Amino acid sequence: MNALTLFGPLRARATQRPLSLAAAVVVLALFLLGTLPHTAAAQGANAEDPDASPVWQQLRTSLFQQRPIATGDDAQIGLEAPVRAEDAAIVPISVSTRFEQTPERYVRKLWLVIDNNPSPVGAVFTFTPESGKADIETRVRVDAYTHVRAIAELNTGELMMSTRFVKASGGCSAPPGKDQAAAMATLGKMRFRVDGDVRARQPVLAQLMxxxxxxxxLVMDQLTRHFTPAHFVRRIDVSYAxxxxxxxxxxxxxxxxPNFRFYFVPEGEGELRAEVVDTDDxxxxxxVRLQPGS
Structure with a gap:
């Protein structure tokens, strides 16, 4: 099949849990915003030296302790990002690996770190051998000139990193593309897109929107002078069969x-399923059901 857009049945349910996660993240973000101008200025002066970032030095110790991280030619991972973003609220990011996922050697986790964002760890992806490739494409907000990093952890314990410096600012506090009423009217609607022919035991490129x-x-309503409450997707689970x-x-x-492009390897007929949870719980x-060809 060629570039099929696939719609499946959509269901939503809610519970009455408090916004504890969203509130905690935003409180931390507001606290960090007070220190970011100095950090951003320092990092702007060290755009050619990713290791000089004070935020990264702290995150590296917190996330990976003193474990070695392969970079440059030694890293089998690539990161693509614009040098200067046209829109800081929609910055395209593409991460690719130079080997396929196999039970013997595969990327287990992938961290997407945006050093100078209010919440620097933007995403943590978990892959399996059934992913086929540990490649991911998405769009991010960038709040200040910053290094963007993709750090992969293999099942062998190896760590590897690719880094790009992105010139953009204000993405986390930029007004949304449409008003809240319109956004809430379509809240939670999802669709899959599958590119190319779906063949058994071959990596298939899919997109989840x-x-x-x-x-x-962090966005202030210019009329009420109040901040729009935090409400964002916090977890995504995708499975096949x-x-x-x-x-x-x-x-x-x-x-x-949110928009994600990723791979999976179908062994035969099965259901491609996505489950999403946001901070309002x-x-x-x-x-959707797929029938791969031989």
Missing amino acids: ISHPNNSG GKPILTAEVDFSISEN LHFDTA
Whole structure:
């Protein structure tokens, strides 16, 4: 099939849990905003030296302790990002690996870090051998000139990183593309797109599109002078034929209407399913059935 857009049944359910996660993230973000101008200025002066970033030095110790991280020619991972973003609220990011996922050697986790964002760890992706490739494309918000990093952890324990410097600012506090009423009217609607022919035991490129405002909590309404409450997607689970192929723990660094391109390997007929949870504890799910060719 060629570039099919696939719609599945959509269901949403909600519980009455408080916004504890969103509130905690936004409180931290507001605190960090007070220190970011100095950090951003320092990093702007060290654009050619990714290791000089004070934020990264702290995150590296917190996330990976003193474990070695391969970079440059030694890293089998690539990161693509614009040098200067046209729109800081919608910055395209593409991560690719130079090997396929196999049970013997595969990327287990992938961290997407945006050093100078209010919440620097924008996403943590979990892959499996059934992912086929640990490649991911998405769109992010960038709040200040910053290094953007993709750090992969293999099942062998190896760590590897690719880094790009992106010139953009104000993405996390930029006004949304449409008003809240319109955004809420389509909240949680999802669709899959599958590119090319779906063949058994071959990596298939798929795209998941989610309708969600992904409010950061840092945008001020110019009429009321109040901040729009934080409300964003926080977890995504994608499976095929009951086997997990992608899990994403994300926050408001992901742009409005989250969009992800990824791979999976179908062994035969099965259901491609996505389950999404946001910070209001709203659950959304959708699924489509695929019949791979030989």
